[in-house]
Amino acid sequence: MATIEKSVVSEPRVIAGFDVERVREDFPVLRQTVNGKPLVYLDNAASSQVPQVVIDRGSVYLEDEHSNIHRGVHYLSQKATTAYEGAREKVKRFINAREAKECIFVRGATEGINLVMHGHGRKFITSGDEIIISAMEHHANIVPWQMLCEEKGARLRVIPMNDAGELLMDEYDALLSERTKFVAVTHISNALGTVNPIKQMIDQAHKYGVPVLIDGAQSAPHLAVDVQDLDCDFFAFSGHKMFAPTGSGVIYGKAALLEKMNPFQGGGDMIKSVTFEKTIYGDLPNKFEAGTPAIASQIGLGAAIDYLSSIDREQATAHEQELLRYATERITAIEGVRVIGTAREKTSVLSFVIDDIHPHDIGTILDQEGIAVRAGHHCAQPVMQRFNVPATARASFAFYNTKEEVDVLARTIEKVVEIFS
Amino acid sequence: MSELSELYQQVILDHNKKPRNFRKLETANHSAEGFNPLCGDHLTVYLNLEEGAVKEISFEGSGCAISKAAASMMTQALKGKSKQQAESLFKEFHGMVAGDSVVSDEEDASDGLGNLKVFSGVREFPVRVKCATLPWHTMHAALNNQALISTE
């Protein structure tokens, strides 16, 4: 019976218009209660939830296809390889890469950035060179560059921001010079919600012939990304923030740059031939994918991309924007609440502090009411220092959130203020 | 909200608002800094130890209501205590909030804790246990001449 093809999960239905209640049905996790209250999941910037079609795709892989890829002549291995490489094709279309081989599968944005630091940075950056990052980077886009600077004697330069959480473009202009050898900036800040004018920033860097890495961890789930139109040199994102399982992620790189880079890790799958004298590395993308990857997770990422293309993303984004607008209005009306991050261009992240109440206490009280938010420094300690707060509470939205959930959030924040009054 | 009111008892809220012994101690001969990198809590505990006893104790820093109140009430509880008494109160307190009491039943674990018992509600909030114990760990480090501790 081994030859019976089990149908590979029904294709997601295309939804006309945007019906949030209908979309919520796709996400089984949202049906649960926490402390006897319906779950209000507002921690999407940390990890978003997974729709049933993605869960099912993972089960199909484990039930019918599980085996190692690129290695077997046997039936299952071919099936797994086809599914895995199929996911890469979906990623290619999702970000509009020229070729699928430019999409390297990694564990997430962090691993993607580290891959570029090791493969490109350690090969091409030397003493006296400068690397530009921004004041609103996640630690994942600070620490690897700091490590590189330390190793090479290069210098890290930081684009400052204003009190609204917007990068100062004049300062960026002034930082760029012949010494600049790399620029790494985030598309959207996970701590502030700011959307940076990356297309313009990439253009400016290219005038100096400088390659640019975009940290797309927060933008891939919310905005349509076109790496050719942006003309970015590298683009990193994580599956678990865009409705796919953990362990999936992508670093996109222009083929010409990837070809010139050193491999990241050495091992199986990334070679053409190995002798004790010499190893010849494999072609793209294998050169950067040593060892057995997270096959099920990456196939899940492919399914998540299918799911996203089944909903009207423009309307989904409009819905998220409306949630952000409404939540900002409701929350700023509460006495003592201050929003951190008030950029004109913002998406789906609402960071706030309350006078004399620590975000940790806010988080605990919200959790008692079934509301999941993040309280802390959001892996962006320099942002906390810039705004002179130890931490913030952060509500972050996905298209499956509702205005009613925002009402629950606002009411509970009022309760927090009351408890501490 | 009953577990919440167990956690945020009036006494705790009051110490959070008006922390006692909240200052740098000029006469300190022992001090240590404590960090909780997870939530950014950060405090320094100052001790003036004379003849094996806590003559003066104070703290400064920033943190959540639980850690601030725990530090404040700790300074009140420890003033005048011997080093040994301080260490054993630390054990009792830790046992109460973390639920890993090492004191045998006969010696009723919470006997010496007095009003520190208001922190027993923390036990229901596993992620907050470290907030309550950070000041105590830091005090313990200061007593034993360690300069820096971190709860991770």
Ligand SMILES: Cc1ncc(COP(=O)(O)O)c(C=O)c1O
């Ligand atoms: C802007 C940004 N960059 C990078 C990362 C790191 O992503 P991951 O932990 O999935 O590697 C995150 C996740 O928190 C993020 O928000």
